[in-house]
Structures are given as C-alpha cells and as structure tokens.
Amino acid sequence: MDEQFTTALKKNSKAAIIASKGTLDMAYPPLILASTCAALDIECQVFFTFYGLDILRKGKNAHLGVPPVGNPAMPVPVPNIIGMLPGMTAMATKMMNGWMGKVGVPTIPELLDTCVESDVKIIACQMTMDVMGIKREELIDDIELGGAATFLNYATGCNITLLV
Numbered sequence: 001m002d003e004q005f006t007t008a009l010k011k012n013s014k015a016a017i018i019a020s021k022g023t024l025d026m027a028y029p030p031l032i033l034a035s036t037c038a039a040l041d042i043e044c045q046v047f048f049t050f051y052g053l054d055i056l057r058k059g060k061n062a063h064l065g066v067p068p069v070g071n072p073a074m075p076v077p078v079p080n081i082i083g084m085l086p087g088m089t090a091m092a093t094k095m096m097n098g099w100m101g102k103v104g105v106p107t108i109p110e111l112l113d114t115c116v117e118s119d120v121k122i123i124a125c126q127m128t129m130d131v132m133g134i135k136r137e138e139l140i141d142d143i144e145l146g147g148a149a150t151f152l153n154y155a156t157g158c159n160i161t162l163l164v
Contacts, residue, residue, distance in 0.1 A: 012159070013037075013040075013042040013043070013159055013160065014042065014043045014044070014154075014157060014158040014159060014160065015033070015034070015037045015042055015043070015044040015045075015158055015160035015161070015162070016044075016045055016047070016151065016154055016155035016158040016160070016161045016162070017030045017033055017034055017044065017045070017046045017047070017161075017162045017163075017164060018030075018046075018047045018049060018052075018151070018162070018163045018164065019031075019046055019047070019048045019049070019052035019055055019164055020049050020050050020051065020052045020163065020164065021050075021051050021052055021164070022050075022051035022052055022053065022054030022055055022064060023051075023064055023065060023066055023067060024064040024065055024066045024108070025066050026052075026164060027054075027055045027061070027064050027108050028100075028105070028108070028111070029164045030046050030052075030055075030162075030164045031046075031055070031108065031111035031112065031114075031115060032111065033162065033164075034046050034115050034120045035111055035114045035115050035118060035120065037120065037160075038114075038115065038118030038119065038120050039118070042160070044120045044121070045120070045121040045122075045123060045151070045154050046115070046120060046121070046122050046123070047123045047125065047146075047150075047151040048122065048123065048124050048125060049125035049128045050125070050128050050132075052164075053124060053125065053128055053129065053132070053134055053139070055108065055112070056112075056122070056124055056139045056140050056143060057134070057138050057139060057140075058138060058139065058140055061108050061109055061112065061140070062107065062108065062109050064108060065092070066092040066095075067092070112140060116140075116142045116143075121144065121154075122142070122143040122144065123143065123144045123145070123146045123150060123151065124139055124143055124144070124145050124146075125145075125146070125147065125148075125151075126145045126146060126147050127147050127148070129145070
C-alpha cells in the first residue's frame with residue numbers, strides 16, 4: 001500500500017460500520033473491514049442490528065450459511081427452483097467455507113476475536129434484541145449494547161461510514 005495514502009488515511013480517521021445481515025457471505029465484509037481498520041490504526045465501531053446479530057450469537061456465528069435462493073452473486077448460477085432443494089444451502093455454505101479456508105481467511109469466530117483483541121468497539125442493537133427476543137447471554141462477551149442514537153453519536157464524527 002502506498003505510504004502517502006496510508007498516512008493520509010490514518011490521520012484522524014474513524015470508521016462506523018453497520019452489520020445488518022447474518023449470512024456467512026454477509027458476515028465477512030464488516031469483520032474484514034473492521035479488522036483492517038484496526039490494523040491500520042483507524043478507530044472503528046461496528047453496530048450489529050437485525051439479522052446481523054446472528055454474527056454475535058454464541059454457537060450460531062460458527063455455523064452461518066449461504067442461501068443460494070435469490071442470491072445473484074452465486075459464482076455458479078443456480079436457478080431459484082434448484083436453490084430451494086434440501087441441502088443446497090449446506091452445499092453453498094460448504095463451498096464458500098472451502099474457498100475461504102483454501103486461501104487462509106479466518107473463520108467468523110476468529111475474525112470476531114481479532115476485532116475484540118484489536119479494540120474494535122462492537123455494539124449490539126438493544127432494540128433489535130428486544131424485538132427478536134435475544135438475551136445478552138446469547139451473544140459473545142466483550143461487546144456493548146446500544147441503540148441507534150449510540151451508533152449515530154459515534155458515526156457523526158466519522159469520515160468512513162458503511163452499511164453492510
């Protein structure tokens with residue numbers, strides 16, 4: 001990476017990321033971006049809301065799936081009728097896990113650990129937890145609970161804001 005770019009990026013940079021989807025293919029982007037921010041000394045918070053909370057759920061985050069139905073980004077085009085067959089989500093998930101493992105990409109739990117260890121602030125949406133009946137004990141340790149105002153208070157001071 002260009003040193004001048006890296007220096008300019010770091011100077012007073014703060015990132016706010018919203019993770020709103022809980023599938024395997026949508027769990028990687030916010031965690032990779034957040035861990036990269038940490039590696040570049042960019043302060044970062046990730047706000048997990050709606051199905052994005054599945055990324056924080058103990059036990060569940062290690063078993064997120066890739067749904068082939070209605071997923072136009074599948075590398076092998078799968079007609080929806082085929083994607084609905086039993087076992088297709090498991091097959092698509094196994095395929096993606098294989099690709100990620102083959103090139104050494106950490107698992108979702110490993111990326112979460114990296115983010116926590118790197119001081120990325122992880123916030124679970126309290127309102128979504130209430131709506132979905134999710135208890136604090138179901139989520140990983142070392143996170144905070146907050147609402148939209150918590151996220152917006154932080155995001156207003158950021159020069160990088162992303163919705164995933």
